[in-house]
Amino acid sequence: MKVFLVSVIAAVALAVAASFLLNENQKFAYEAYATSGARVSHPGSNLVGPQWSGNAGGAEHKSHGS
Amino acid sequence: MARVSGLVRTGIVALSLWAAGALAPSSAQMTKDGLNPTGANPTANSVNEEFLFKQEPKIGGRVSIPDQKSANLIQPQGREYRAFREDYLPWIGGIAVLGILGLLATFFLLRGRIPLDDPGPDTGKKILRFNSFERFAHWMTATCFIILSLSGLNYIFGKRLLMPLIGPEAFGALAQWAKYAHLYLAWPFMLGIAIMLVVWVRDNIPEKLDWEWIKAGGGLVGRGHPHARRFNAGQKVVFWMVVGFGAAMSVTGLVMMFPFSVTDINGMQVTQVIHSLIGVVFIAGILAHIYIGSIGMEGAYDAMGSGKVDLGWAKSHHDLWVEEQQAKTASGPQVGKRPVSPHQVPAE
């Protein structure tokens, strides 16, 4: 039983370690597909960037990130 | 070659179009909008879908965006991938998993639990069969395998069985976590497979004895106990299945984990097909392994449970191995003898 518990803990620990390593190597599409000439800050993973004001119709959100 | 023949074909079409244009009464057409004033057909050389599909199974071109995957215009192979995943795979998976469960249940009803033999003089004494490191590697792999197989089956059957029960939102969240588990627990699983290969490979080399064991029907179908060393032919099959399928699942899994790093879209589709097919067969095989290691045979579970098995059981099931052990230590059963280091295998 002790060996079993140790093995489960080891499996979870290794999985957590793997998740950190893999996420470390994860790349956003805006990083992977940007050329050196592109000035991309952090457009976020969703459609509207982090500076999104929530105003869908307004001109405010149109100005950022371009 | 395909390109040359394509050009030839295009040329033939161009010629025939030109001939048709030349032969047709042209006076009426000359006044038509959009007709080229020179009389040449502007589409004579143009590519079209049918010709391109005759040359290549998919149509690709050039794009000005850095993501080169997007240069693929049409890949009808997606339809075939879909047909496999939705029309065949659920049946293959269902038959594999339910089929083996049915077989095991039938076998259990017919044969019952294989009992310990008549208690002999050695019954009650214990012999160390798997040291703690071996058991650690086994259970780490086993735990990962159970989660991996459940989360793997979830990709096929989750939306069919679980989703109607718990609703799409709850199922979406569950599937998300299952996917994380599938991806991250793959790593300890791969490590476990590697450890087990190193630790047990020398006891699993096929030999002549195995053939005799199979001919005698093992201890499973036959009544007697054919000779066996540390692992009998059945256990060797399980070992090589785990190592072989484990390696195949690891390779295909890694290819999918880093999408498009080694292969293109069609390669990814094929990889997924291989991964899923081996996966369901692997699950079926391990279900049989779980059966014989637990309810299928009395005394077998102790080997991986406490690591020590009944000496009487060992003598009937692995007689040659017990002889080797006793000759090595010359002091009878190795009760209480602790493994010195993980690399030393006391059972040798």
Add this chain to the structure above:
Amino acid sequence: MARMKFLCDADRCIECNACVTACKNEHEVPWGINRRRVVTLNDGKPGERSVSMACMHCTDAPCAAVCPVNCFYTTADAVVLHSKDICIGCGYCFYACPFGAPQYPKVGNFGSRGKMDKCTYCAGGPEADLSTVEYEKYGSNRLAEGKLPLCAEMCSTKALLAGDGEMIAQIYKERVVKRGYGSGAWGWKTAYRETVAI
């Protein structure tokens, strides 16, 4: 109800990429994700043609079929949409899609690629029409305002047509009859199991 489709007249497309830009701007699509793209075939050779391609909103869509969490649904206009709340980012839809439409915010490992994004036919998502939440997740919903997808509406050569399938097929057929040639409706055979007979 209409059966919405896209049709790209390759004999008119001049690879200006305005449809791509319009799409990106209308929906604030982040860098690296292309809901619409223009692919040039036989680039630089005689007979070069460009085709603007996005999600074709297939009949019996393969993406919807292979999705392990059934996050896709088809609207009354036969537009194929998906729910980003249910999507787990597994990437199977990209393998099944004949047109390479599904896109992911992250390119690396399969496990954490983020929620899939694709052309919505400017029809938003499962959230309430024209709500802020819908805009944040799926971009604007022009269809709810009675407008067609921006890419097709603003195509300067009217190569890209959007609207009811029969109607745009009729427009294309008339063009072909009038001018005497046409290279067909790209992708229609794969997406809808039908071609525009000229």
